[in-house]
Amino acid sequence: MRICVIGAGIAGALLARRLTEYPDVEVDLVTGVPGTDATAASGGGVRGFETHPEQRRLAVESLAELFETPDLLEQVGYVETGCTYLLKPYAGLEQAVNDVEHLHPGSTEIIDGAALRSRGWQGLPEGTVGVLEKRAGFIRPDQLRSLVIEQLARGAHSHVVPGPVLGLVPHPDGSVSCRTPGDSNRYDLVVVAAGPWTPGLLAGNALPAEPYRTKAIQVAVYDVDGALPTMFIDETSDLYGRPTADGGLLLGIDTHRWSVPPGSTDPLPDLAAEAVRIAGERLPHLRLLETRNSASNADCYADPPVLTLWSVLGSTHRLFTFTGGSGGSVKTALAASRTAASDLLGPLVTGENTRTTTSRTENKRMTITERGNGHPPRYHTIGIGAGPSNLSLAALYKGVTTEKLALFDSRPVAGWHTPLLYPGVRMQTGWMKDLVSLVDPRHELTFLNYLVTSGRLYALINSQFDALPRIEYERYLAWATERLGVVNFDCRVDSISITDDGFEVCVDGTPVAQSEHLVLGLGTRPVWPEYVRGLDREQAFIADELGVRLPGLEASKAEPIAVVGGGQTGLECVLRLLGSGFTDIRWLGRNQWFRSIDDSPMANELYRPSHIQFLQGLNRGKRREMIVDSRYSGDAITPGGLRALYQGNYDGLLTLGRFPVTLLPGRDVTSAEQLADGNIRLRCTTPEMPEEHEVRHLVVAAGREHVQAPFDDDLRERIDYDDDGEMLVEPDYSIRWKGMNGHRIFSFNASRYSHGLTNAGLTQLPVRAAIVLNSMFDREIYPISDELCAVKW
Helix, strand or coil: CEEEEECCCHHHHHHHHHHCCCCCCEEEEECCCCCCCHHHHCCCEECCCCCCHHHHHHHHHHHHHHHCCHHHHHHCCCEECCEEEEECCCCCHHHHHHHHHHHCCCCEEEECHHHHHHCCCCCCCCCCEEEEECCCEECCHHHHHHHHHHHHHHCCCEEEECCCCCEEEECCCCCEEEEECCEEEEECEEEECCHHHHHHHHHHCCCCCCCCEEEEEEEEEEEEECCCCCEEEECCCCEEEEECCCCCEEEEECCCCECCCCCCCCCCHHHHHHHHHHHHHHCCCCEEEEEEEEEEEEEEECCCCCCEEEECCCCCCCEEEEECCCCCHHHCHHHHHHHHHHHHHHHHHHCCCCCEEECCCCCCEEECCCCCCCCCCEEEEEEECCCHHHHHHHHHHHCCCCCCEEEECCCCCCCCCHHHCCCCCECCCCCCCCCCCCCCCCCCCCHHHHHHHCCCHHHHHHHCCCCCEHHHHHHHHHHHHHHHCCEECCCCEEEEEEECCEEEEEECCEEEEEEEEEEECCCEEECCCHHHCCCCCCCEEEHHHHHHHHHHHHHHCCCCEEEECCCHHHHHHHHHHHHCCCCCEEEECCCCCCCECCCCHHHHHHHCHHHHHHHHCCCHHHHHHHHHHCHHHCCCECHHHHHHHHHHHHHHHHHHCCCCEEEECCCEEEEEEECCCCCEEEEEECCCCCEEEEECEEEECCCEEECCCCECHHHHHHECECCCCCECECCCCEECECCCCCCCEEECCCCHHHHHHHHCCCCCHHHHHHHHHHHHCCCCCCCCCCCCCCCCC
16 A cells, blocks of 8 residues: 655654554655744644643543653653643533543642732633642754654655645546645555645645644743743743753744744744743743844644544545644644554554544544444444435434434545546536525535635625535535534444344444344445446446546547436536546437436425425325325436537537537437457447447446345344335335334435335435434424425425
8 A cells, every 4th residue: 555644843753653563554754844833833732731631531541652752752852841831610621630630740730810810820710720730841843853754764665755646636546646845645544744835735636624723833942030830821921931952942823813824934022022021921030131033934734633534525536634733743743643554544543443433623532443242333323324314313313312323434534425526517406405404504514604704705605606526515514514423434334233232233243232223224326237237347337436437548539428317416427527528429328218307396386395295195006196296306317417418419529520418318328248359339229210229338327226225034024015025214314124123214315115216316315314313202393394395295
């Protein structure tokens, strides 16, 4: 496995070093822009106490690693100063101190205002307390970084590559190309740990950089007269400082100067004066003399300020960031780099899934560990699949109960039909039909809030899209996934069983979770027609593979290529091929014409709760008949997509003298044959007579089929099925089954002929989730009201 870590600050260097400890891994560490960076400008403070629990865990463990490695402690020039953290008391403060005490017994205590005054502190707000930490001090982070880089440069499986990075290109197969001056390499995995350069690097390569902001940092070292304090952080005034090894005092103040350019070294004189003023009030016994030196720079921040691995929003490619600390990553980088390396590569060594999912909003950590040791974790509700349906359920669930919910998904990171996401592909639903808005428009996970918090609201509005880019919707889903913090990725559930305690879910044959209730959101998979199975897989493949196959088709752009499938996916494949320069594209569809969606007001009435309710009152036969009759209100092509195809085809006519795309409706492909010259012969029926078409390559977009739930034999036999072999789904989306004993199974996406076209679409996501929650908790949590309707069904 080849891995690239971009950024040679303390965080990136340590992560690269951790990754080299895993077998069969080669690591390139790409350095950044020459000059002083945040690591070089850092004061180097290390301590255990932090108010944020995840930041505190990382700081405590990092300090412990330092103390457990005497050689390292000496090499990085550790000086013990003690630390005083001044703050207002809060619920949980004593437990926070106990967290530090657990690994460093006898080192930490809470002192009151009187004790602070006896130590020279004055002018503190009423009620201020201090957390006194004896085993705290500072190191030389630039020296630690240099030691690590020297090791990497000498390593057999690591290289230090001169930067900066000029380009990042994610590929559909998950790999990422990284371009540096004079070279370009493709990696299995890329981690951007470039500190304040991170948001600009992502944004400059059309990748989302929403969580990150840059902020100015500035410190100065003074000669002083008077007894030096311990290292300190004064939350009441934003002042911080520490004694230096030669008797000086380093002082800084939180700047609150955001969006500064990375590498900025312009001093902020007013901040220096403010730091001196506050120091005079808080430590009046100290007299500041000459300024020895000062340092200004920028660092990268996120909310919350925790140095953590984070998958780039909207990507199923293996691209991550590792940054976003509080401007003081030195105190957490040892533990954070170990955690990040384990999250990335732990399964390679252990053979188990030990990945940790960390939400940047809540930093809830969900780790599947200790398999086989006692009972697996227990939840109120488990969801299989983390697509839009279950994400909508999780979002609404979060706001109405303290019960625990977990989602399990086989994908490595968040995504949604990612292989089919091409530039120019558009949604078939409006942006208001997001995960929550139709039932809870004030929810924090609305699409509108995503636009505002990501800073792209005005850019999207002014782009005047008739239909939302589908890539944007995928990024919205990934943004929501990160904030929910309930998804276990890389977990392919292979068995669901029912026990006396409820449902038990197994991954790789091992029980990983139990729950009272189960929600299936399994989605669909592409259909493989029988006639494709005997063909060369390099020439005939499904639409999901088109993006991966395109580079290998570069030499075949003038040869005939067929796309079979007259739906939206087929259209998108044709557009992708046309945009990539193919000049002989045959588009075959079974229906009489390539039908576009009926987006009229009357057709949209079919996607209202009132129509779903109406369908429930019909007998099974009549309901199915009506649903089949209305299918082209949703199972069809966006008109804008067809317009783009016709316009692109006409542009091709002007260039080539003929249309590059031939539309062949009314063709039902019945068989295919691999010919001796390597071509593929397609045989199909038409309204008049059979036809044959010879092509060099074949792209199959023949629809999708529902994924079956992995019930074990006992549970499968308890499920009630209809005459078509489909699970019987009640109006509240619950499945009818025997011996439930209070344990409920709900299913999304598997009730087309009972709940209509909204069954698997995005138009009623929160309505469906609200109906499930109302039923699950047996009360009206979310009212579903749709009475103002001019249509009387």
